[in-house]
Amino acid sequence: MKTASWADGQVRCPTCDSQDVIYLENARLFKCRTKHPRQKFSLKVGTILEDSPLGLNKWLTAIWLIANAKNGISSCELARSVGVTQKSAWHMNHRIRLAMQNGTINKLSGQVEVDETFIGGKARNMHRSERARRIHGTGGSGKVAVMGLLERHGEARTMVVPNVRRKSLHGEGE
Numbered sequence: 001m002k003t004a005s006w007a008d009g010q011v012r013c014p015t016c017d018s019q020d021v022i023y024l025e026n027a028r029l030f031k032c033r034t035k036h037p038r039q040k041f042s043l044k045v046g047t048i049l050e051d052s053p054l055g056l057n058k059w060l061t062a063i064w065l066i067a068n069a070k071n072g073i074s075s076c077e078l079a080r081s082v083g084v085t086q087k088s089a090w091h092m093n094h095r096i097r098l099a100m101q102n103g104t105i106n107k108l109s110g111q112v113e114v115d116e117t118f119i120g121g122k123a124r125n126m127h128r129s130e131r132a133r134r135i136h137g138t139g140g141s142g143k144v145a146v147m148g149l150l151e152r153h154g155e156a157r158t159m160v161v162p163n164v165r166r167k168s169l170h171g172e173g174e
Contacts, residue, residue, distance in 0.1 A: 118143040
């Protein structure tokens with residue numbers, strides 16, 4: 001699946017990569033003329049802006065404000081500046097910060113493989129006093145949990161998992 005940012009300037013369907021696309025002015029969407037599910041799409045498909053009902057004007061303003069804030073920006077301040085609710089501003093703030101951290105606003109697509117591991121020194125290689133101070137239990141005790149996402153034939157992303165409790169990884173890779 002390709003993103004909606006077309007390098008050559010020719011609009012393409014993100015589902016089938018067809019160039020046979022028309023613009024629906026009343027709906028402000030593009031429509032692919034080939035028969036398949038998800039014929040209608042917008043510029044926001046495949047980016048962090050995809051599932052949001054907010055317009056590009058609000059998103060681009062928020063991106064500019066967050067990128068130019070020296071010490072960060074709170075969701076309350078972002079809400080006042082952009083003209084959205086605090087809850088929407090909080091959501092925008094998190095998505096934009098994640099995109100800045102990853103270096104791209106594009107989501108992973110297609111087949112994505114996910115794996116996690118614990119990284120840290122082996123207990124048997126530590127000095128006895130260091131082992132007594134750091135290791136309290138078995139397995140991943142004293143180690144850092146890391147998650148990796150791999151898009152088939154594409155990009156790989158890694159991140160430290162802050163919480164290793166059950167069901168804590170839902171929504172991490174978005």
